[in-house]
Amino acid sequence: MAVSANTCDISYEDLRALLDKGQNLLLVDVRTQEEVDKGRIPGSLHIPVNAVEEAFSMDPEAFRTKYGVAKPPLDTSELVFHCQMGKRGSAATSTAVGLGYVNARNYAGGYKQWSEKAGR
Template sequence: MASSVTKVISFEDLKALLGKSEHLFLVDVRTKDEVDKGYIQGSVHIPLDTVDAAFSMAPDKFKEKYKVTKPLCDAPELVFYCMMGMRGTTATNKAYELGYVNARNYTGGYKEWSVKEKK
């Protein structure tokens, strides 16, 4: 079962990646209303109910829709997040099912991020 292989990333590790990694692909799976109230800088908004379709798209269609290059299945730093971790877990598991072997979930979600970043 995919959920047993879900990898997670901590606030500290994500913050470090945001500061140094050019390969980080950070995906916000919350609703548009949630994102409108705040998000982690540099993230791409792909709502949870569209993750399967988005990551199944051809690279050119993905770029056209999301204005960023679709990550490869072996992308080293693919991270999903939501508000508190549950939807991020679902999205991470879906990514694994689609072959994204390094997908991780930021379990603290935007709730933890906004507290620690004083947003």
């Protein structure tokens, strides 16, 4: 199945607005544990890129038990992946879309851009 063109990137401003609204956003940090230990976007959930397919294939109960949050429904509009600079986040987004998450998005600026903009 081809990844459709609506797999879109999300901007810093859009992500900030979703975080400020704060309801159901699931922001998934797909970097390594070492990277996360150096800093993270507040409220993000760490699932390394190589575990994304397994995590989002879990049944909801197992997902909640392992990650401490509700597994989002396939039609959620508030599922965003990010890494350091965009490549792994894009791969994770494609994986999620392949699993049926039709609105999954990638924060292409990644933690690098976040730390530069949010640190001002």
